[in-house]
Structures are given as C-alpha cells and as structure tokens.
Amino acid sequence: xxxxxxxxTLVLVPTYNEAExxxxxxxxxxxxxxxxxxxxxxxxxxxxTGALADAIANRDPGVHVLHRTQKTGLGAAYLxxxxxxxxxxxxxxxxxxxxxxxLPEQLASLxxxxxTADVVMGSRWVPGGAIENWxxxxxxxxxxxxxxxxxxxxxxxxxxxxGYRVYSARALERMDLSSVDSLGYCFQIEMLLHAVRxxxxxxxxxxxxxxxxxxxxxxxxxxxxxxxxxxxxxxxTGMGISRAGARAAAAAAQEPDSDRMxxxxxx
Numbered sequence: 001x002x003x004x005x006x007x008x009t010l011v012l013v014p015t016y017n018e019a020e021x022x023x024x025x026x027x028x029x030x031x032x033x034x035x036x037x038x039x040x041x042x043x044x045x046x047x048x049t050g051a052l053a054d055a056i057a058n059r060d061p062g063v064h065v066l067h068r069t070q071k072t073g074l075g076a077a078y079l080x081x082x083x084x085x086x087x088x089x090x091x092x093x094x095x096x097x098x099x100x101x102x103l104p105e106q107l108a109s110l111x112x113x114x115x116t117a118d119v120v121m122g123s124r125w126v127p128g129g130a131i132e133n134w135x136x137x138x139x140x141x142x143x144x145x146x147x148x149x150x151x152x153x154x155x156x157x158x159x160x161x162x163g164y165r166v167y168s169a170r171a172l173e174r175m176d177l178s179s180v181d182s183l184g185y186c187f188q189i190e191m192l193l194h195a196v197r198x199x200x201x202x203x204x205x206x207x208x209x210x211x212x213x214x215x216x217x218x219x220x221x222x223x224x225x226x227x228x229x230x231x232x233x234x235x236x237t238g239m240g241i242s243r244a245g246a247r248a249a250a251a252a253a254q255e256p257d258s259d260r261m262x263x264x265x266x267x
Contacts, residue, residue: 009036009111010090014077018098019047023180026056026063029096030102033111037090038063040098041081043071073183074163074189082172093172095165102164106207110166115255118171118200121157121192122164127130129159130204138211148228149189155196156253157204161227163188164207167195186227193239201252 012027022040029038040057042050042065050067057063066084068077078095085093092114096102102122102157113120123129125146131139142161149160165188175194182190195202234240 008034008091009094010037010085010088010092011036011038011094011096011107012078012081012085013038013072013096013098013198013266014040014041014043015045015049015053015098015137016043016071017045017049019045019049020189021098021100022049022052023056025098025100025104026060029107030060030062032104033107034062036062036094036107039066039081039084040064041068041077042069043077053239073187074185075180075183075187078187079177079180081176082167084089086169086172090168093167093169095163095167097163101210103208103210106164110164110205110207113203113205114168116201117203118168119192119195119199119202120161120166121162121202121204122161122207122209123159123204124207124209125156125158126204126206130206130208132208133211134209145185145189145228149231152231153189153193153240155189155192157192157196157202160189160192161185161206162207162209164209165191171195171198171200174200182227182230184227186230189227189231193234199252203253 011033013022013025013029026038026040028188029036040053040063042053044050044067050065053065055110066081068080082093092111094107094110096104096107106122110120110122125143146158146160149155150157175191175198180187180190180194192202
C-alpha cells in the first residue's frame, strides 16, 4: 500500500514492443514527478519490454509492472491498470503513452489542474496546444476524429481522442468502468463520454504532442475508421450528450464546484 501523503499519483504506461523507449520514458517520468509511482502494463511484448520493465522495477521501488498474458487492446490495459491502482489507494491515475509522444515534463501542469478538476485532458487542439513532426494527414485524422465525436456525441471538449489524461479516483469510481467496452482507439472517446455523462468536471490543458522517434506506431487508418463507426452507432442510438448537457459540461469546466470537488493531493 503506497504512502498517500507522498505518493497519491500513479502513472499508467501501457506497453507493447516498446523496448527502445521504456527505459527513457520511465527515467523522464521519475525525474519530472519523482513522488509519483509508475505502473508499466505490458501485454507480453515479444521484444522483451516486459523483462526490461522488471529490471527497472527491481532497481526502483517507485516503479511497478503488471504483466498481461495477451494483447487485447489499449483500453483493456488501462482498465486493468485502473483496477490495480484503485485497489491500492492511489487518488490520481494518469494515462501516458510509452512512445514519448506525451512529454513527462508537462505532467506537472496537468497535476496542478487536477487540484480542482475530476478529469484533466492534455489537449492538442486548445490555444497553446501543439503537435510536432506529424504529417498533414495525421493532423487531419486526429482533428477530424475529435470534431466528428464532438458533433455526433455532443461533447464540448476539443481533443476527444487525446490520451494524456489525469483521472481522480473519485471520477473513475463514478464512471461505471464495468460498462466500458472499447479496447482500441475509441477507448479515449468512450471514457470522455462516460465522464461527461457522470457530470464530472473535465478540463483541458494545452500540451505539445511529439511524434515517436523510435519504434512503430500502432495507429492505422483502419483502426480510426472502426472507431468512427462505433461513434456513429453511439450517436444514432442516443448515447451522446444533449445540447443542454453539453452546455452544462462546458460551464462546469470553467467554474469549479466547491460543493462537489475536494482538492486532490498533488506530487
């Protein structure tokens, strides 16, 4: 059980074939937010990522490893990681990619915003947000996916597909994670939809998203098309947010509700 006076935060880092990146990303995390713990969730990577993660954890008591027996998708890895962290009393749980696209050096700004929010999203598409080294078609795919999700589901947030996020334990407990069934690219959209429907305060903080330097991306046009098909089904079956609900969610993001929120401890 962690000492919650010093380690309220758990950073979840899902991995599959990230042997080239895992050492660097964990080192940067431990340097940027030294009081936070790290949980590497490895899906039996054939390139030896899991063994490297174990070696890091053996040297550093602030690093933990969760080995999964098969690759069943990003969403499943995060859901298992959330369960692991909640059962051990962490009060803030962070999503962060292992490929270096989410800068650990920016995590402190997300955690600061989490003092008065239920969910904090690192956003590429708000003022101050940026993307480095992406070709035009990747930008178009990301912006288009977020716009389509906002349009179909009534979500007020601008970066619906972004994965750099901080959730309070309280938020995750209210979001009915047992009903989340998206495993891939659509997982981030479904999690945001659950957060807004649960009347949680969701805020966006600008980040710089950097394209990976080493290894290969798991993203493909086929995955994006499948995700948008699911969003379409949700929109057509009434799973989205009403206009009134979207306005309320946008207003909640601007004004903290002191009766509803209690500041979360921060590393």
